[in-house]
Amino acid sequence: MLRTTITMLLSLICGIYAHSAEPSRVQETLTVNEVPELRGYLGERWEANRRGSLHQFDIDRYTKLVEQRTHREWWWAGEQDGKWLESAVLSSANSDPALRAQAKAILDRLIDSQEPSGYLGITPQDIRTAQQPLRGMDPYEDYFRLHALITAYEQWGDEQALTAARRFGDYLLGHIGPGKAEFWPSDLRPPANEKRTLEGFTKIAGHAVHYSWEGTLLIDPMLRLALATGDERYSEWSKWVVGNIDTWSGWDSYSRLDQVASGELGVHELQPYVHSHTFHMNFLGFLRLYEITGDESYLRKVAGAWDDIAARQMYITGSVSVGEHYESGKLRPLTGHVVETCATMSWLQVTQYLLELTGDVKYADAMEKLLWNHVFASQAIDGDCYRYHTPPNGVKPEGFFHGPDCCTSSGHRLVSLLPTFLYGKDDQGLFINQYAASTVEAQLPGDRTIRVRQETNYPESPQIDLTVESAPDSSLAIRLRNPSWCQTPSITLNGKSLSNVTPGSYLTIERVWLSGDVIQASFPMELRWVQSDATWKTVIRTLPGGEIMHDPVPDATGPWALIRGPVVYAADTLWWSNPEVPAPHRVGDDLAFVLHDTSPQQVDTPAGLIGPSYKVPAITSRGQHVDVLLVPFTNIGHWYRDDQRKPDKHAAAWSYAVWLPSHESPEFQERLKLRQQQEQQLASAFDYVRIGNHESETLHQVQGGETGQFRDRSYRHGVDFSYTMKMPTERSAKLIVTYWGSDCGREFDVLANDQVLDTTRLNNSRPGEFFEVAYPLSQELIAGKTNTFGQKEDNITIRFRSRTQQVAGGVFGIRIE
Ligand SMILES: [Zn+2]
Incomplete structure (x- = not known):
């Protein structure tokens, strides 16, 4: 009683709020210092991150962006300093004084660069006005910078870091609030903004397509600041922000989270575009509000969204996001741009927070799945990069050459947080949430x-x-x-x-x-075969702002995956070792499991991998029977063979797949038939190129253009590209090219030795199917020519050149008969 009175008095005098009577946390997070050693696989991955990513990062360049404050573009660039600082503070907690000293120097430079107004960031002062106190992309950047300052304070007790965070918090309080600037995603005001689809950019709330949620995510670090300082102005501001999401968004997207919780609505239906990572960052803020106020309505909304996402949108590997967003139903494409690393990071954090608030094992189980599958699959083996997207089925090294971008830095931040994901504590003792050396x-x-x-x-x-x-x-x-x-x-x-x-x-x-x-x-x-219940085949369409959305292709037979406890397995051609049967170009399309009457056989695990590994019977789309090695999916960040040259950026050197069809599925049977026909055509051709196959394209001296994948097939397209092919020296021939009938607005010349054979126009001419065009090749193209050996010249250059300086092709097949 006495304590309550004193606390109440204190809160009246100092503006410090009292915590609610019921503790709203079951577990407390441990600091990285409380987990002084990570060993084994996690220890290796943590070390690789520290050495390969944090030590190599050009942090000076990004700190200068803050010091110079000249970045006027809408485009984001200011996320790097905050994410690197926080990662370096965490990763140097128990060792690495050099990294720690570097982090301290960067912290000091950032603090020195803070404006008298409290603003700290990369945007010049003249852009920031009373109506627009932040540049469009500032909130994402400020989110990470503010977190970094608070982490530096918590880890090092650095009061200056906390002061800088407070001053920035005060800048937000001073400029954004009732009667000041607000997180409007467009110029529309209620009721004109109700249920309106938006595109383009906003002044202070980022992409309009986020309907204000990109500005409101600032509540997460602001509430952490409230917890660190006990200053309730930051939590009051956050409550005001949350209370306005419905008004700003025009979609009641905050209050309708209650309908998601009661199962009436999917999380993707809250507004036209639900960006996973952005929503997660807001969810973290709502959970902090629950922790501070004890108001269960905040918890119910996030826990309800979590259940919906976990039931429909979570991949077998524990991670989320189609493109960067949530989709309808169980629509989860197997390949392409799915599972963003930023979303993996924030989903893991939301899941951890829910575990700590509720103590429910299901959240710890979900974290386990993510930790042992998707987290390290997105990390390059050297620790020097993280992929943007890491689909369950894909190719390598695609995605391992990029950055610094949002995902490369989310990757190093996620791994720097590793020690905090394993344990929990309360007054009574310790929770062992995860099992790791x-x-x-x-x-x-x-x-x-x-x-x-x-x-x-x-x-x-x-x-x-x-x-x-x-x-x-x-x-x-x-x-x-x-x-x-x-x-x-x-x-x-x-x-x-x-x-x-x-x-x-x-x-x-x-x-x-x-x-x-x-x-x-x-x-x-236990080892277990799982058949996918997802809608994994889709047709892509785009929103006006360019965001890629998916429409389902119904009735596709679910492919299969092998799991063992929390671990998901993948076939990966990096470890293909069968000399008789060449590795399939795309293992997820060109290989099927033979599932009946054989069980996986345990075999030696290749050096450096986490095991155990298994051999299972499979069949290629050329009809060859083969045993395929399955290794845990977490290993796929190994993207080159140790004894060979590292493949370059554009090489589709290896492919991997969690999901493979059963050889009995109608789709695979159809593929077998098609492949046999194609092989027969190629066998009788005079010459042909396997498009997208590095060896075959190099042999045919490919020049220009780029390759990609569409509908299980590879294509090449570009403004101007060519191959050198062989044609018969004694007879005329035909050049046969395969196109996709739904391609539109492509107008290009097809040339042989610089002579135009034809102008081809692709204008949705054969919707939804591949088709062939035959171009006659006359003997005159090579008549009378000899090569350097005095033999009759049989080389001919086949070239595709856009007439509009845009795209020629895509060419899906090319052969000479
Ligand atoms: Zn990202």
Whole structure:
């Protein structure tokens, strides 16, 4: 009673809010210092990130952007300094004084560059006015910078970092609020903005297509600032922001989250475009509001959205986002631009926060799935890059050469946060949420510390040994997660079996711990074939602003994947070692599982990979039977063969696939037939090019253009591109080219040795099908010519040249008969 009165008085005097009576957290997050060691696979990936990404990053260039403040373009560029600083602070917490010193120097430079107004960022002062206190893309950039400052304060106790964060927070309070600037996504005001589809850019809320949510995401770091300082002005401001989302968006997209929670609405229906990462960042803010106020309506909205996303839009590998957004139903394309690394990072954070607030094991299970599958699949083996999109089926090294962009830096930030994802704590003790070789040293209230060493090769092995290295002399609880996927978990304490080990729950062991106490857990992992329930075949369309959306192609047979416990497997041609059968060009299309009456056979795992690996029977689209090696999907960031030259940016060197069809599926049977026909045509051709195949295209001296994939086939297109081919020297011949009948607005000349054979126009002429055009090749093209050996010349250059300086092709097949 007395305490309550004092707290109330304090909050009246100092503006410090009292926390709600009921604690709104089940677990507290551990700091990176409390997890001083990561070993094993996670340790390797963490080290690769520190060395390959953080040490190599040109942070000076991006710090100068802040110091010079001359960036006027709408385009984002200012995310890098904040993300790098936060990552470097976290990754140097337990080692690496050089990185720490560099991070401190960058922090000081950023603080020195702060304007007297409190603004800290890359936008010049003359752009920022009372009506427009931020540049269009500022919120994303400020989000990460503000988080970095607060992390520097929390990690290092750096008061200047907190002061800088407060001054920036005050800049937002001073310029955005009632009677000041607001996060309007367009010039429309209610009721004119109701249910209006928007495009283009906004003054302070980023892309209009985000309907204000790109500005409102600032509540997340602002509420973290409120928690760090106890200053309720930041939480009051955030409540005002949240209370206005419906008005600004025109779609009631905040309040209708309640309908998502009750199952009446899908998260994608909240507004015309629901950008995964942006929504996640707002969700983190709503959860902080719940933590601060205890108002369960905030929690209900986010938990409801999480359930909807997990049920419909979450990939088998635990991650989310089609393109960068949420789609209808269970529409989850297998390949192409899906699963953005930024969305992976923020989805993991939302899931962790929900775990900590509710204690529900389902969130820890979801984090496990993501950690052991998608997180490191998006990381290049050297740790020097993260992909933008990491689809379940795809090609490499595509995506491993880019940046710095949003995803490369989300990747290094995500991995820098790794130690904080594994454990939790409360007044009573420790939560073991994830199984990974590591040491935890949790600081508990009352100056108590418990240190536990976790030794395991999990998930390669299902065994985990937890040894208490030191403990206080009072009773403490250690709680272990029993994953819901494991039906036969067993846990022993100092060799004695414990009861009540129930799948999908925490087992609590409470006692006075002695150093040397050992808990052994075993979570046997069953191998299981899973058939996809997703709508994985789609037709792409674009919104007016260029965002790519998908329409379902119904009735496609679901492909299959192999899983073992939380681990998802993939076929990856990097490790193809069958000399008799060449590796398929696109393993997800050109290989099918033979599923009946054989079970996967465990084989040696290639060096440097996480295992175990399996051999399973398969059949190629050329009808060849072969055993295919399946390795955990997490390994696909290995994108070159160690004994060979690294492939260049445009080489489609290797392909991988989580999902393969069954050889009995009608689609694969159709493909077998088609492939046989194509092979027969090629076998009888005088010469042909396998489009998109590096070897074949190089042999035919390809010049210009670029290749891509469409409808399971490769094409080449471009303003002007050519191949050198062979034609018969004693007879006339035909050049036969395959096009896609729905291509539009393409007008180009087809030339042979600089002589125009024909002007071809593609104008949706054969909608929805591939078709061939035959061009006669006369003997006169090579008549009388000889090569350097005095032999009759049989080389001929076939060229495709746009007449409009745009696109010639796409050419899906080319042969000479
Ligand atoms: Zn991104």
